[in-house]
Amino acid sequence: MTTLSSLDAATTLALAPLVSSVSPAAEAGSVASSLAALSSSTVVTIPSASGLAVLQTYTPEGTLTGTAPLLSWAGDNSDIVSLTMMGNYAAQTMAGHFAGLGSALLDRFKTTGGDYAQSVSVSSASGLAPVGQGSNGPNGQIGLTIRTKSGVTVEIELGSEDGGLSVSIKSSGTLGESERSALAKLxxxxxxxxxxxxxxPPKLDVSGxxxxxxxxxxxxxxxxxxTGDRNGNISxxxxxxxxxxxxxxxxxxxxxxxxxxTRHSALWGTxxxxxxxxxxxxxxxDHANSxxxxxxxxMSMFEDGFAQMNEDYxxxxxxxxxxxxYAPALQQSDQAMLTGLADFSASIxxxxxxxxxxxxxxxxxxSYQVAQSTQLEGSAREGRISQIQQAHLSASYHQALQxxxxxxxxxxxxxxNYDYVRIDDSAQSAVRIATARGVLLNATLIQSSAQNTRDSKYERGVLVSDVNTPKDTSRPTNLLSMLEPLxxxxxxxxxxxxxxxxLASIHGMIFLNSA
Incomplete structure (x- = not known):
């Protein structure tokens, strides 16, 4: 016979919501311990922790509290990827949902290269999505497609939607040991x-x-x-x-x-x-952004991406x-007059x-654009090199008078009461080199810049001044004359x-001059 002699105590317990940061089994065990700790005159018979039922209350959003989430798995969930998903599914952010999940998937290739798929969907005993999850929560899709030298394509997908998680690996063929190792290293x-x-805020790290x-x-x-994460939408x-x-x-x-x-490795410097x-x-x-x-x-993300993509080719x-x-010194001098970077284009x-x-x-x-383009003409005995760096800035902003x-x-x-400032700047740096039979025939540097600043000043909404300030510069440099004595x-x-x-001095001279 089951006796409940303390109705107040049982009611208090029923109104206390379960802690969502622990697993459903742990939550049930915690509640069972609390029941055992009631007054000695209270006797509760519980068939099992999983069968525990308590009174339910509703949140302001209309969802039930104290309802343990129910997990539905697509397959066996005893592997390391599933265990990672089990620890992530309840997170309220993309950072929490995908924590360690990408690396866990690729680590599988240390031992196996086979296809793999797993998913977990989350609901409550009431059939409603747990609080903070569902269609209003963050959703994300992440993918990595890798093609091996042997022609095998491997597709890795991670997804988070409606509070659930899914992952998959698909391979178009069998991977060799070296290919599995290379994938795992990613x-x-x-x-x-x-x-x-x-x-x-979001950061950019593609160096790995x-x-x-x-x-x-x-x-x-x-x-x-x-979409819908703390950072808003980002792709x-x-x-x-x-x-x-x-x-x-x-x-x-x-x-x-x-x-x-990255086609021309001759351009790559040390x-x-x-x-x-x-x-x-x-x-x-930094100068352009300021x-x-x-x-x-x-701009910080832009700079990180530019640096990471050019630090090692x-x-x-x-x-x-x-x-x-056929002339090591000539190779050195030509390289010093170039940036040492592969050709690129970039915009923000x-x-x-x-x-x-x-x-x-x-x-x-x-709006800012920057680019480098290089033309290589000739043969090993004689040739011409032309490298042009260009940048353009277009911006406008409001600034307080005080x-x-x-x-x-x-x-x-x-x-x-403000200044409305409009900026239109451009800059170019051009190096041209000519060589024949191991002799440097010509080496010139031409740098130019054009700045145009228009400042419209308003006081109590009335335009009191409108000043346009142009500034142009051009500077040619004979690089050959700097090297001939040596x-x-x-x-x-x-x-x-x-x-x-x-050579170091010349290399420091060749970049864009924005002043």
């Missing part, structure tokens, strides 16, 4: 890319994907698409093969794209030279610059806004410290 890079984009084993893998394609893609790399990101803040052409070139470009990006009042977080093919094959565009209700045509905007910050603009004339004295042939110092 596990950290795959997870880092996921974790970065899922962070608040960019450094895949090119002896076993031919290409890698990554995509990320999330990203990264692709890489033996000839090109491409990155794109789109979010509420704006959009960015970076493309790198690691130190690339690092110096990347540092110079990042300084240019001048145009761009979105700092989006892998093993060079052995290609040499035209006209420099902030989402435009119209902050002034009295003049909606005045938009705050930021303090220089963003003004608070309303429909009141008293708020209409060539004639034999410093070039002996590769002296003076020769190396001159």
């Amino acid at each position: 596990s950290d890079g795959f997870q880092q890319a996921i974790d970065g984009l899922s962070a608040v 994907l960019a450094q895949f084993d090119t002896s076993a893998l031919a290409s890698v394609n990554f995509h990320y698409n999330v 990203a893609s990264y692709s890489q093969d033996s000839s090109a790399r491409s990155l794109s990101v789109t979010s509420a803040a704006g959009a960015m794209n970076v493309k790198v052409d 690691g130190a030279q690339r690092a110096a070139s990347i540092a110079s470009y990042l300084a240019q990006f 001048r145009g009042h761009g979105n700092a977080a989006l 892998g093993a060079p093919s052995g290609e040499t610059l035209p006209g420099a094959a 565009t902030d989402t435009s806004t119209s902050p002034n209700p009295m003049r909606p045509g005045e938009v705050d905007s930021f 303090g220089g910050g963003a003004p608070v603009l309303t429909s009141s004339r008293d708020s209409q 060539i004639e004295k034999g410093d070039a042939a002996r590769n002296t410290a003076a020769w190396q110092q001159a």
Whole structure:
């Protein structure tokens, strides 16, 4: 006979919601312990913890509290991927849903290369989705497609929708041991890319994907698409093969794209030279963002992507610059006059806004493009090289007359005291080199820039000044004249410290001049 002598105690227990951060079995065990701790005159007979029923109450959203979630698995859930999913399904963010899941999937390739699929759907005993999950929660799709050198294609998908999780691996053929190992080595890079984009604010980390084993893998394609998360909506893609790399990101803040052409390894400088070139470009990006009042977080992602895609191109093919094959000093001098980076194009565009209700045509905007293109002509004995770097900035913004910050603009004339600034800048740096029979015949550098700033000043909504300020510069430099004395004295042939110092000095001169 079951006796309940303390109705108040039982009622109190029934009104206490279950803790959602622990598993359903743990929740049931916790409640059973609480019942046993009631007064000694209370005796409760419980057939099993899983059969425990308590009074149910409703949340303000109309869902039941104290209802343990029910999990439905597509297959056996005893493997490490399923265990990872079991720990993630209740998370309220994409970062929590996909924590460790991408790396767990790729780690499978250490021992097996077979296809795999698993999914878990979540509901409550009432048939309703658990609180915080369902159609109003964050949804995401993440994928990684890899093609091996032998032609096998492997597709990896992760999905989160309506509070559930799904993963799959599909292979078009049997993988060899070296291919499985190369795939497993991508596990950290795959997870880092996921974790970065899922962070608040989002960050970009594709460096681990960019450094895949090119002896076993031919290409890698990554995509990320999330809606309704803390970061809002964000989508990203990264692709890489033996000839090109491409990155794109789109979010509420704006959009960015970076493309790198890696076909000509003769353009690749040393690691130190690339690092110096990347540092110079990042300084240019910072300058443009500061001048145009761009979105700092989006520019940070842009800079990270640019640096990660250019820091290491892998093993060079052995290609040499035209006209420099038989003279090491000439090869050095030509390389010093180039950036050492592969050709690229990149752009970033902030989402435009119209902050002034009295003049909606005045938009705050930021758009920046930068590119490098190189032409190689000739043979090993003689040749011509032309490398052009270009950048363009178009921006507009509102600035308070006092303090220089963003003004608070309303429909009141008293708020209409501000500068509306429009910027249109461009810059170019062009190097042209000619060589024949081991002799440097010509080497010139032409740098130019054009800045145009228009400042319209308003006081109580009345235009009081409208000033347009152009600034153009052009500077030619004869690089050959800087090297000829050292060539004639034999410093070039002996590769002296003076020769190396001159080359370093020239390399520091060739970048874009935005002033």
